[in-house]
Amino acid sequence: MHKRAINVVLTGATGVSLAGMLVAGVSAASEDDAARQKNLPATQAMAAHNKQSAAKAAKAQSKAAPAKKAAPKKAAPAKKAAPKALLSGKTTASYFWDDGSGVNGDTGAPAGGKPMQKGLFASPSWPMHTKVKVTYGGRSVVGFVGDRGPGAPSHSGVMLDLDTYTFRYLLDGKKPESDYEAGTGEGHLKGLKYEVLEWGEGAGKKGEPVPF
Known part of the structure; x- marks a missing residue:
């Protein structure tokens, strides 16, 4: 009888311990998710900023680089007309x-x-x-x-x-x-x-x- 009571007490303690761990895990997961949700706007803002910076840099480079002029086409040499007979x-x-x-x-x-x-x-x-x-x-x-x-x-x-x-x-x-x-x-x-x-x-x- 005494042994069974001990087992019951241990089982109860183990269950309480496991339940506590599960609650802690869920709580930690919730906190991580909340942190990600909190940091998401900052991440999106940073990505948008980087994209705008890259676009500005490309535009500035495009303005700085001189436009290549198309090479003028060489005119075909004119054929010499045959001399007219006198x-x-x-x-x-x-x-x-x-x-x-x-x-x-x-x-x-x-x-x-x-x-x-x-x-x-x-x-x-x-x-x-x-x-x-x-x-x-x-x-x-x-x-x-x-x-x-x-x-x-x-x-x-x-x-x-x-x-x-x-x-x-x-x-x-x-x-x-x-x-x-x-x-x-x-x-x-x-x-x-x-x-x-x-x-x-x-x-x-x-x-x-x-x-x-």
Whole structure:
């Protein structure tokens, strides 16, 4: 009987102790929650302040940084217009190469004072150093008058003598066998188109070609 009474007393004491602990825990939790609730406005205010500060800093930086100007677009280079022909027409052309060698009746250095070269033509009447464009078979070459000729053939309508290289290129786009031979057996280009691009200042006559 005495032992049971002790047990009852202990059980009661334990229950009271546990109940006290639970009450204390609940009270502590309530206090923590209350503290968080109390500090919440301050936390929110701090966050809002930080956000405003960041926005102001970004705005200030944006004003301080100079605005980048778009790089100006480079204008496309203007295409050079092809020179307008001062005189144009068609004729029959032959070929020659005069370099003082005596080959094929070579009479010596060209009359225009410049050495024989590719793009040097002979005309019976045009001024020396006249700039001329010749076209045949869809191919063109720009050269200059550097000699007189052809002689007698000019009376038969052959009004231009082309250097061997120009002649062969206009004929088939190839190179001659040598300076003196076109290498095709062809001696004339009929219907060759000529265009005077610039009159030379040397001796001769401007206008339609006149036989030698």
